[in-house]
Amino acid sequence: MPASPAGPPPADGLLSAARRNLRELAHGLSHASHPPTPSFADSPRRWLRLMPYAVVLALAAIFIPVTIQVLANDYGVPGGLAGALAVGQAAPLLMLAHRPLQAWWIVFAADIVGALVILGQPDHAGTIWPWPPPVMVGYLFVLLALGLRESRRTAIGVWLVTGTVGLVLHLAASSRSDGSALLLFILGGLVLVIGAVVRERGDVQRRLVEQETISEAERAQRTLLEERTRIARELHDVVAHHMSVITVQADSAPYRVGGLSEEAQAEFASIAAGARESLAEMRRLLSVLRSDGSRGELAPQPGLDRVQQLVEATVRAGLPAELSLASDVREALERGGVPQAVDLSAYRIVQEALANVVRHAPGARTQVSVTARDGNLTVLVVNDSAQRPGSPLETSGTGHGLVGMRERVRLTGGTLDTGPLPDGGFRVAARLPLPPNRPPSSSATPEEQ
Incomplete structure (x- = not known):
């Protein structure tokens, strides 16, 4: 028996979906989606941390007296009542820095009360109802703060409630309504979209920075x-x-x-x-x-006996480099007084230091010095600032080469000192311990002696 074609979704399914969406909107209107911390609270700059408070203080200081004057002079609202409405409509702007959703509840309720109070006053020519100009502008600032801080669900809920209440007031007194309810609904939607786009862009940039930080840490760990x-x-x-x-x-x-x-x-x-x-x-x-x-x-691992070849190859690559290999180092190499781990580490440190000069300071004059004094093998690589015109091969370093140097120095129990010089050059100094000189054993064979 062939299967019957799928019919329309049952009515209870549509009703349950509508109820679920309404519950989500109600939850978004009653629960803030962010902690009550102001914008730029984590900024290291003090003026950025204080800027949100300065902005909301300026808004409240401007809108409270302007609203009182407009309600009293243009709409004929008694002075005391105009002052109370102005405080209810503009004073909550002080909360926009950290609690914009709670501020919206207070401002929106005060705006509705103000519209009803104005409706009870005689109609004055040239006035706007239900939302006077100061109320509309102040409300747009509230919506902007909501778009910047709250979730998309909360913004949609606020926008729908604003349009619904505006429509109810328009139907209740269509003779007094002049389209300000529709204008606020349209402008409010645009402001919410702008705020949401700016907020989501900031979230994306923050996540990218976090991901780059994690990736850089992973690269450093992998290099290590x-x-x-x-x-x-x-x-x-x-x-x-x-x-x-x-x-x-x-x-x-x-x-x-x-x-x-x-x-x-x-x-x-x-x-x-x-x-x-x-x-x-x-x-x-x-x-x-x-x-x-x-x-x-x-292949056999290189050592200090090949540093001269390394420096000569660097010179052929266009880097003016000079090598100073102390005679005591040559003697130590000849009699086997330099452990192979130290010998190899010293070669790799010179190799990496010269490679860094080629990458970051092309054409810089470089001095390589290897000495053996006081029981330590000292490797010193110093370069001047870049002399070759043009940009370096790499404009920014990751420090991975220095990581390898530190690992090699730590392997031998030595110390490493690196850093820039006042003239724009760079210095790499490694001190690797050498074993104490031991006299030949009396039991050794003549060939070994």
């Missing part, structure tokens, strides 16, 4: 993790070299050193087995760290 992974790979190469030496020495000890007891030979065999196991574990870990399958990272 990538640099730590790179350091871990390089540290593996450093440690693996020494572990391999230990393994070879432990395996060859029974052949190089005569007269070893069986216990000593077993001990050397145990040391060699432990070293091989550690190397195997490190290789498994390295296979995870090198998940990109790159083979270039398996």
Whole structure:
């Protein structure tokens, strides 16, 4: 049996939807959608925080006397009653800075009472009913504050209530009505739309700023993790070299050193087995760290002996750079007094510092100095301000290169000092600790000595 075509929605479904929408509108009119905090409350500038209060104070100071004068002179309302109506219609403007919805309730009720009071007065030629000009202008300011602060549902509810009450007053006294109710309904809708557009644009910009902040934090964290992974790979190469030496020495000890007891030979065999196991574990870990399958990272890691080549390559790239490698550093490198972690970290710091100069200060004269004094290896890279005409390759830095420098310095237990110079240049100073000089062991073989 074929299915019957779908008929119109049941009447109770339409009624329930209408009741639900009416409940939502009523909830929007009775519950503010924002906390009672004024605009610009979080601004660091004091004058911006005080500006909403100054604006509403000026509005109240202007509209209260103007409303009293218009009601008393143009509509013939007695002075005391005109003053009370003016206070009810204009004094709540002071609440627009933090409670615009509550201010609307008071102002709108006072405007309705004012319209009824004016209706009881003799008709004066040239007057506007039901909304006198000061009432209409002040009400538009209220609607603007609502559009800037409240939700779209609340704005629609306020707009519909305004139009409904204006229509009722027009039907109740059509002879006195001159179209101000319709004019306020149209202008009020435009003001609410403008306020809502400005508010939603501000919300979008605020969310974009928050997202950019989160993205920048994520990029910094990702850069930090990538640099730590790179350091871990390089540290593996450093440690693996020494572990391999230990393994070879432990395996060859029974052949190089005569007269070893069986216990000593077993001990050397145990040391060699432990070293091989550690190397195997490190290789498994390295296979995870090198998940990109790159083979270039398996090459020997650079050190201070290649800083001269690095500086020469930078000079060929158009950066006037000079290197000062102290003689004590050369001696320490020759006798193996610079640990591989320190050697590699010093090279990477110089490499990153020169790369930053190329990116941010093209053509700047740069001085690279490496010294070894007081048990520390000091790496100093100082550049002048950019000399090459034109804009730099990068107008703003993220600081990710400095993050890598700090990680390497922290790995070796040293200190890092970076910052701009008064002449527009930049300074990078790293101090990496060196092990104390140890005299050769008396038990070492002549070849080792």
